Amino acid sequence: MSRPALDVLIVEDEMLLAIELEHLIEEAGFHSLGCAMSSDEAVTLARQLNPDLALIDVHLSDGPTGVDVARRIAKDCGGVALFMTANVKRLPDDFAGACGVIGKPYSGHGVKSALSYLAICLTVGHAPGPAPAGLTLAPAYADRWGVVDTLT
Template sequence: MTPSAPLRILVVEDEVLIALELEFLLGDLGYTTVGVAGSSQEAIALGRDTAPDVAFVDIHLIDGPTGVAVARALSENPHTTVVFMTANAKRIPDDFAGALGVIAKPYSERVVAGALRYIAEARAGHAPTLDGLDGFRLAPGPDRAGPPH
């Protein structure tokens, strides 16, 4: 993939309306949604099939609070940057299950756009800033900006 190609994003979200609107928003922002998964099984299978650049993962899925396990599975692929997108950030374990950070629900379009800009720059090996992105919080610990490529 060339650095200028739009990020390919997997949406793991059990609320169909939220997922659909998010898909539109990602399209508006110039990104590609490679798939939407509502359950952990679906999410892990789609992750394997599509090898997305970014995965937005809700904690509560159709089969329960399985988003943490999904994040862990998806971030096994060093190519994929996982970001939680949840109203339940308290459920995220201390190590963030390999995720880069979390976008708090309810999110604004600005925060989603800003987080993706941050991720794109981090993946490109730059050092982006989080200025003004109150709704996006990084995992603690050393630089986990994702794989440079």
């Protein structure tokens, strides 16, 4: 079985982390669409590029606007957001419409495993099993994808 395609937008204002994420995305066999450092840039790029997945930090160059970006990408662009943040406790209960979160610091292996898992979920509409270590699914997406074990 071939790997599902996945176009990923990075929303991260720390350039070294953005470059690392871009490398991990490509190494996992997916396509990086580029990087946005602010909320307006993120939404503009999402509208133009229609990513399958947006990796979003909570704190961007224009402040703690990542939660708003996730909501706007889900509502206005039809994309799926995944938070990548050290501020997991700052996420709202509904995850702002995002499919989940990977807490920082993260490992390269953890990011690649999460991307592969999410590619399957997004392509076939259900999870291949429990989420890999390091990925916490939002309750709405766990229900949507039929994930029973959502231990955090």
